[in-house]
Amino acid sequence: MAFTKxxxxxxxxxxxxxxLIVLNPRxxxxxxxxxxxxxxxxxxxxxxxxxxxxxxxxxxxxxxxxELNYSCNLRCPMCTWSSEVSKDRSCFDLEKFKEIIDEGVKxxxxxxxxxxxxxxxxxxxxxxxxxxxxxxxxxxIMFSTNGVLLRKQEQCEELIKAGLTKIxxxxxxxxxxxxxxxxxxxxxxxxxxxxxxxxxVKKQLQADLPLIRVNFVLGPHNKHEFLAxxxxxxxxxxxxxxxxxxxPLDTVTQNGVKVLNxxxxxxxxxxxxxxxxxxxxxxxxxxTVRNSGEVLxxxxxxxxxxxxxxxxxxETISQLWNSPQMKKMRAIHKExxxxxxxxxxxxxxxxxxxxx
Numbered sequence: 001m002a003f004t005k006x007x008x009x010x011x012x013x014x015x016x017x018x019x020l021i022v023l024n025p026r027x028x029x030x031x032x033x034x035x036x037x038x039x040x041x042x043x044x045x046x047x048x049x050x051x052x053x054x055x056x057x058x059x060x061x062x063x064x065x066x067e068l069n070y071s072c073n074l075r076c077p078m079c080t081w082s083s084e085v086s087k088d089r090s091c092f093d094l095e096k097f098k099e100i101i102d103e104g105v106k107x108x109x110x111x112x113x114x115x116x117x118x119x120x121x122x123x124x125x126x127x128x129x130x131x132x133x134x135x136x137x138x139x140x141i142m143f144s145t146n147g148v149l150l151r152k153q154e155q156c157e158e159l160i161k162a163g164l165t166k167i168x169x170x171x172x173x174x175x176x177x178x179x180x181x182x183x184x185x186x187x188x189x190x191x192x193x194x195x196x197x198x199x200x201v202k203k204q205l206q207a208d209l210p211l212i213r214v215n216f217v218l219g220p221h222n223k224h225e226f227l228a229x230x231x232x233x234x235x236x237x238x239x240x241x242x243x244x245x246x247x248p249l250d251t252v253t254q255n256g257v258k259v260l261n262x263x264x265x266x267x268x269x270x271x272x273x274x275x276x277x278x279x280x281x282x283x284x285x286x287x288t289v290r291n292s293g294e295v296l297x298x299x300x301x302x303x304x305x306x307x308x309x310x311x312x313x314x315e316t317i318s319q320l321w322n323s324p325q326m327k328k329m330r331a332i333h334k335e336x337x338x339x340x341x342x343x344x345x346x347x348x349x350x351x352x353x354x355x356x
Contacts (some may be wrong), residue, residue, distance in 0.1 A: 047111075
């Protein structure tokens, strides 16, 4: 299989589900220099196979997403935390994490993300998870954050030296007024200060990794700011600018509570027919492990309603990945029959939100 390199793309207002503006043309070479060409090639080719769906199915997820804590410092209206009432604030155990990593590296685990529906920087020991995964050979170690809690140079140094390979800052705005609608509980100024600090520390350490990515969830409330957002961050030392499609979450429930949807001035497309052959590649390459040990076949908010097992109850990732219910999930999406699973149906059809 040919090794596909990341490509720099033109800055424009995206209309697809997601888009990536690559500002650093050395990304592939940085990973090759760090991990070796063979290891990096194997990782990217395994990922490509999972994405294509029709390829040979691996015996273990290529990526695992870990929700190390169930807590967040913000209450953003497009997130389930805007209406969260659960008092479950338990944290995922480091020893259980090590056990899963040990199993995974023997069976093809290449990447981990250290967040799901949470703010990972609330874990003061986050760098210990990164250090262990890196020591065992995990190639890609990443997480998304609102960034607000990055206030000290020591924090940044711990994350960089531990072996983090990617950090994504969720920003979603270029003006304080729009940011106040999107991120409730902080200010754009504080986020900019945090990102500037991280960039500064990375420079001081003369580190190529982690890659720094800023994210923009493109919706009717902020799409007019995207080009200005892209231009602002192109002037900074970030490696990637990512966009994702905004979709309303008023059909998602967390602990029985509906998530409130802000900004409903868009309209839903009536013709869902364009989704008739939709195939989701997530169940072919990754799983999510929640703070409680629950394992999901999905990384979206809707995945919280699809619990396939629990690693704290004697089940292993390998068992759950190869379980009948996981095989059924893959079969549904391989045939394009997403509607056969009611949770997948909600997820897919919620993406018909009009941005134009």
